[in-house]
Amino acid sequence: MxxxxxxxxxxxxxxxxxxxxxxxxxxxxxxxxxxxxEPPKIKEVDFGGFSIRAHIPGVYMNGWLINGPSKNNEMPTVRFLAKDLRDGDVFYEVGAAWGMYALICNKMARLKQCVAFEPQSLNFAETVRNVYLNNFQNTIVLPLAVGDESKFDDFYVQAFQTGYGGGAMADYDRSMFSESSEAMEALRRGEGMANKDPSSLSPDDDLPAFEWRERVLVMPLDRIISEAKLEWPTHMVIDIDGGEVLCLKGMEKTLANPALRALSIEVDEQTRGEVEKILFAAGFSIEIEKTQSRGNVVYTRARQGT
Incomplete structure (x- = not known):
């Protein structure tokens, strides 16, 4: 022995x-x-005929990439962008999560510039990693939330797991999150953090309302464009779980700029009325209707001569 x-x-x-x-x-x-x-965890993923390289950080992302792209809520938007984007366009993804749209839009056209906004720390790093993996030198990733005023605020995360996109600022519409106000108060008191191991989650698991919060910087898009000296967008995807109205209120100059031709915005019935009041007043109309209760609606500006 x-x-x-x-x-x-x-x-x-x-x-x-x-x-x-x-x-x-x-x-x-x-x-x-x-x-x-740390062995390689990179997948080649096909979105509507466009292949991207994506890092796979865990079970959730692996399941989503295997099962989701061909049949989820994003495909109508993907098909529209594939048809409408042109070389020299500028694309913004607000609420990037892991950067899906920033990646595939760079494959659809030779973009002059691409900007991804993601305030949550794990997902910001994941978006940067995926942009690096695909060598998109024209793409800027900013760790910012987009709203109607400049401030620091709490960002509440449903699952503290890389690639998971469920989260909201304190002043977002929270009707899509069950018991969200109670969960936010518990987090402020330092209670009720992670009641489930995020690494064990699959895409179909029920999630707690919120299990983590981070302090993030919020800025209006018009101010970001001016101070960061960004190009004006021609196309945008906005997916920020109840914050779409505040985002639109902070981008009056962007909406008025004729360069912006189309936006895809994830809305539900609680936010849709105010979203469309702002967009219709700016000269946009519905191009593609959503396919789920909370889903993407594509809005386009009326073309000259139509």
Whole structure:
């Protein structure tokens, strides 16, 4: 028994020494980290005929990418953008999660610029990683929430898991989140954090209303464009779970700019009336109707001569 323990200890010391040796040199350290400590988790994913490379951080994203792209709520918007985007256009994704639209729109046309907005820390990093994996040098990722005023505010996260998009600012419409006000108050008191292991979630699991919050910077889009010296967008996708009205109120100049031809906005019946009041007044009309109770509606500006 003692001899067996001695052999085990010598093997352990030998492996530790080998590991330390590998980490001394840049190339061996990178190879060991890439293939042993953090093996590659990259998938080639097809969206409506456009192939992108995406990092797979966990169970949720893997399930969504395998089962979701061909039959989910996003495909009408994907097909519209594939038809309407042209070389030289500028695309904005507000509420990027892991950057899906920023990635595929870069495959649809040679965009002059692409901007993705994602305030949640895990998803911001994931969007940057995916932009890097696809080598989109024209794409800017900003860790900002888009609203109607500049401030710091709390962002509430449904599942603290990379790639999961459910979250809301404190002043968003929260009708889509069950018991959201109570959950927010519990988080403010430091109670009720993670009551479920996010790494075990699948896309069909029931989620708590909110399990985490972060303090993020909120800015109106018009101010962001001016201060960051961005190009005016020609197309936008807005998916911010109840914040769409506040987003539109902070982008009056953007809506008035004739460069903007189309927006896809995820709406429900609680926010749709105010969304369309703003858009119709700015000269937009419905191009594609949503297919779910909360889903994407595509709005386009009337073309000259029509």
């Amino acid at each position: 003692q001899d067996r323990f001695g052999r085990f200890w010598r093997v352990k010391k030998g492996l530790a020494a080998f590991y330390s040796f590998l980490l001394k040199y840049r190339l061996s350290s990178r190879l060991f980290t890439a293939f042993v400590i």
